[in-house]
Amino acid sequence: MNNPLLDPTELPPFSRIKPEHVKPAIEQIIRDNESFVDGLLQDNKEFSWDTLQLPLDTINDKLSKAWSPVGHMNAVVNSEDLREAYNACLPLLSEYSTKLGQNRALFEAYQQLSNSDAFGTLDAAQKKVIRDQLRDFRLAGVALPDDKKEQFKELKKTLSELTSQFSDNVLDATMAWTKLIENKEDLAGMPDSALAGAKQLAEAKGHQQGWLINLDFPSFFPVMTYCDNRALRQEVYTAYSTRASDQGPDGSKFDNSEKINEILKLRHQLAGLLGFKNYAEYSLATKMADDPGQVMAFLEDLARRSKPQAEQELAELQAFAKDECGLELLQAWDIGYYSEKLRQARYAISQEELRPWFPAEKVISGMFEVTSRLFGIHFEQAEGIDCWHPDVRFYNVCSDSKIIGRFYLDLYARENKRGGAWMDECRVRRVTHDQVQLPVAYLTCNFTPPVGSKPALLTHDEVVTLFHEFGHGLHHMLTKVDYAPVSGINGVAWDAVELPSQFMENWCWEKEGLALISGHYETNEPLPSDKLKKLLAARNFQSAMMMVRQLEFSLFDFRLHKDYQEGINVQDVLNKVRNQVAVVIPPVFNRFQNSFSHIFAGGYAAGYYSYKWAEVLSADAFSRFEEEGIFNEATGRVFLNEILEKGGSAEPMELFVNFRGREPKIDALLRHSGILES
Structure with a gap:
């Protein structure tokens, strides 16, 4: 069988990839890679970058190129056959990854290189690769006795299966x-x-x-x-x-409750095997934060500063609903509705009435112009690229007429497509023997598609989402790092990876930025000044309520993983967090946790706080533009050089200080959020 996943193509041949290709390709690549590693260790007694890291990057890249389109298609054009093929490979990939991470001879090869004279000749990014690899070997259980290694391997394998099943249940419950x-x-x-x-x-x-x-x-x-x-x-x-819960319309058919309990249990066991007290400690081993206490102090401090204003905002909403609309008791399904009524009454502006000024094409071209002014790059749409759906488009990212990166853009919601918005990597930048592999990204959203003859019109919230994901994409595509493990978003501490994405959102709120991304879909007239004033005035409407909502998610996630004990009552943990920080308490049937894919099916376990920490970084970074001009070319180039181009090649605090001249302060976040401390 001719297998397109085994062809060394520059871009994935999406139209040729079938479910029956998936498992045979992954099995063959894993076999080939394992054989290659065995030969590498036998043929060398002393190791250098060129005889150890470079060849390993090459085989890892081969596997990534085969698996990336499969994982992506499973998320955006899901089918029963593709899901089955995808899930069949998860234990294989988990076992392969753990086996590599626990390979004692390979670990010793890295140790030998790190202790050799050759290490001193490496550049800073290469040294970070080696240090990160040694850390990851330890986190993969390389020092464990054989029986514990086997246990660790089984835990990783089962966790990969459970988290995928969690995600499947959310998608199925949503579609049902x-x-x-x-x-x-x-x-x-x-x-x-x-x-x-x-x-x-x-x-x-x-x-x-x-x-x-x-x-x-x-x-x-x-x-x-x-x-x-x-x-x-x-x-x-x-x-x-109640999606994916026993409270849902489908009863226990898609219930994730037991999967949540099992995932938490196995994560705790995995962390314990490596000598960590809990999964939160294990998670922080690869993050900026030093220890769980620091994270909890950060979150609780933000809650303390935000909750009084959030309570005041809710009281205003309750008074409005009662006085203006005669509603005695505000329920969870009333919050969004009456909040919109209050926003209209206070600012005479709604997300819906802004849609005509944000046609998708205008927003995209304006976003490109914003980026061009900041970072000196431009974008060209390419035709004839093999994609997974007719809605998808493809762009080249250019600097001085030279292509430096590429990306797919998939904007609209549709059946069999996972909800939400995200960026993922299709190809990672790496250089081998003067050959540059360009970085390629997937940018995925779930906006309302064009209806009839009308173009797709976005709400301002959707515009902000697009800029957020584009910021991730820029981090991936504008890197100048030549080594895959620290190129783009790779090697970036998880609690710093949201910095570029949240940073880019700021231009959606600036008059000069809005002038570029808005224009009426029929006349191209700019956003009228009265609507602009109202939009900006409404920016921080209920911002404290939104802040404590995010803190609720972050504290729930972190406490679950920090305080886990056998038989933990997940609902009870969530209720206690809500009693501490929330101002809106949902009804008892609410099972938010059963579709909380970020922590139970994504990469944010014991790390959801990253969004808030990155907001501190991004607000403080943007404050330099506020001081020097939001389109200050010199400032934009420094952000490009110190943050976007450097990827994971240095510690994020070092890069932030290089850009800002000091460590981050929380003041800018509170100011941007309109949260005034009493």
Whole structure:
């Protein structure tokens, strides 16, 4: 069988990749790689960069090139056959990774290199690669006795399977619920764009009449924000907040409760095998934070500063709902709806009415212009590239007429596509024998697609999301590091990796930036000054409520992993966190944790706090632009040189200090968030 995953192509041949190709390709590459490592260790007694790290990077790159498109397609064009093939490879990849990490002879080869005279001749980025590798060997259990190594390997393998099953259940539960609305009056208050989307969704599902609601964000959000029908809001909220739980519409069919318990248990055991007290300590071994106490102090300090204002914001919302709308008791399914009413009353602006000024094409071209002014690069769309869906487009990133990076852009929500927004790597920059492999990124969002003859129109929130993911992409694509393990986002401490993404969001709130990314879809007229003033005035509307919501997620995640004990009651931990920091307490049936994919199926376990810490970094970094000019070319080039180009080649605090001239302060975050300490 001719297997496209084994072809050394510059870009993935998506149209040729079939589920039956996946497992045979991964099995063969793993066999070849293991054989290569054995030969490498037998053929060399003394090691150098060129005889150890370079060849290992090459075989790792081969595996990455085969697995990257498979993992990506599983997320964006999911099917039963592809999911089965993907899941069948997870234990193979986990076992291979752990086997490499526990290879004592390979570890000793790295130790020999780090202790040799040759190490002194390496550049700073190469030295960091070697130091990181030695750390990762220890975190993979290289020093464990054989029986413990086997136990560690089994734990990693089972965890990879469980986290994938968790993600599958969330996707399946999300796709399983729909509601056909036959009476338009039941959707009173909904904007025309949302109604058109619901009508288009119904037609796509074969309904001759009516409007179809589902749990994808572009469908869920307008109901919760605009729909006057309180009973429908309650029904949709209940379905969404009980996804993948025993409280959900499908009962225990997609229930993640036991998977959560098992994941936590196995993570705790894995950390214990390596001598850590808990998984939080294990997680921090690769992060900026020194210890769990430092993280908890940071989060609790932010909560202390934010909660009084959040309580005041909620009291204002409750008073508004009662005085203006006659609602005595505010429920969870009322928060978004009445918040939008209050925003309208206070600022006379809504996300929905801003859509016409943010057509996707204008936003994208404006985003490119912002980036060009800051970093001196430009973008060119390339045609004829093999993609996984007709909506996907492809761009080259250019500097001085030379292509330095590339990316796929997949903007719109659709069936069989995982929700949310993310950036992932397709190809990583590396240099071998003067040959440069260009970095290639996937940028994925789930925005409302074009409806009928109307182009895709984004809310301002969606514009901010796009800039966020693009910031990740820039970090990956603008790197000048030549070594894959610290190129782009690789080797960057997890609690610093959100810095470029959150940093880029700032230009969505600046008058000069908004002038570039907005223009009416029919006339191209700029955002009117009155709407601009209202948008900026409303920027920090309920910002403290949003702050404590994020702190709730962060503290829940960190405490689960720091304080884990056999038989821990996950709901009880969440309830205690809410009692400490939350101002909105959800109903008892809410099972938010059962779809919290960031920590149970993504890379944020005992690390969700990273978003808040990175906000401190990004706000403080942007404050230099506020001082020197938001399009100050010289300042932009310093950020490019010290943060984006350096990737993971140095410690993030060192890079931040190089850019800012000092260590970060929390003041800018509080100021940008409009949180005033009493």
